[in-house]
Amino acid sequence: MRRILACAATLLALAGCKLDMKQQRKLNTYERTSLWPNGSEAQPLPEGVVAQGDLAREAAAASPPPATPELLARGKAQYEIYCTPCHGTAGLGDGMIVRRGFPKPPSYHTQRLRAAPAAHFFDVITNGYGVMYGYGGRVAPEDRWAIVAYIRALQLTRAPALAQAGEGNP
Numbered sequence: 001m002r003r004i005l006a007c008a009a010t011l012l013a014l015a016g017c018k019l020d021m022k023q024q025r026k027l028n029t030y031e032r033t034s035l036w037p038n039g040s041e042a043q044p045l046p047e048g049v050v051a052q053g054d055l056a057r058e059a060a061a062a063s064p065p066p067a068t069p070e071l072l073a074r075g076k077a078q079y080e081i082y083c084t085p086c087h088g089t090a091g092l093g094d095g096m097i098v099r100r101g102f103p104k105p106p107s108y109h110t111q112r113l114r115a116a117p118a119a120h121f122f123d124v125i126t127n128g129y130g131v132m133y134g135y136g137g138r139v140a141p142e143d144r145w146a147i148v149a150y151i152r153a154l155q156l157t158r159a160p161a162l163a164q165a166g167e168g169n170p
Contacts, residue, residue, distance in 0.1 A: 064118050064145045067152075075150030078143045082125075082135055083151075091154040103131055108151055109158050121148040 027033055027041040036043060065071060080089075088094040091108035098104045106113060125144045128134035139147070 064122070064148060065142070067149045071146050071149050072153055074143065075146035075148070075153075078139065078147050079150045082139060083147065086132070090158070091151060105130075105132065108155055114155055118145075118148050118152065121151055 027035075029042060031041045032039050033041050035041075083091075084095055085097050086093070086095040086102070086105050087108065088098075093105045093107045095105075108114075122144050124132065125139065125147060126134055126136040135144070
């Protein structure tokens with residue numbers, strides 16, 4: 001009997017709970033309020049406030065670092081982790097997942113991608129393109145630039161063979 005009364009009391013107490021956040025008292029954006037002298041809920045930031053963490057990421061994403069052997073080695077290591085499953089080791093778009101039925105990504109050796117600026121590859125790595133999801137949250141900007149440098153190196157290693165075979169102009 002005590003157990004039934006305890007369950008009934010618990011159910012009665014839970015029935016009074018409102019889990020809907022819309023029902024709570026709050027200030028909506030741009031609502032008038034008496035809390036601030038200007039009467040607005042949305043207040044301007046104090047002078048001199050700087051966003052934390054975003055400025056360093058934006059600066060790192062602004063321009064590619066100079067290509068060095070260390071950068072290319074880092075780019076190769078990151079490329080093998082993040083890019084090889086789809087794009088393959090030579091950047092031909094023949095990675096492991098393509099052999100398992102996923103859509104084939106473009107080869108880095110097509111004329112369109114050979115002519116693309118480095119920022120294009122950085123943006124695609126960051127935000128994704130087509131069925132590729134973005135790696136912006138997984139790969140640091142410095143590593144994204146290293147991958148871009150390695151992709152450029154892959155393109156350069158195939159340039160003579162493509163010119164001789166008459167490829168690379170699709």
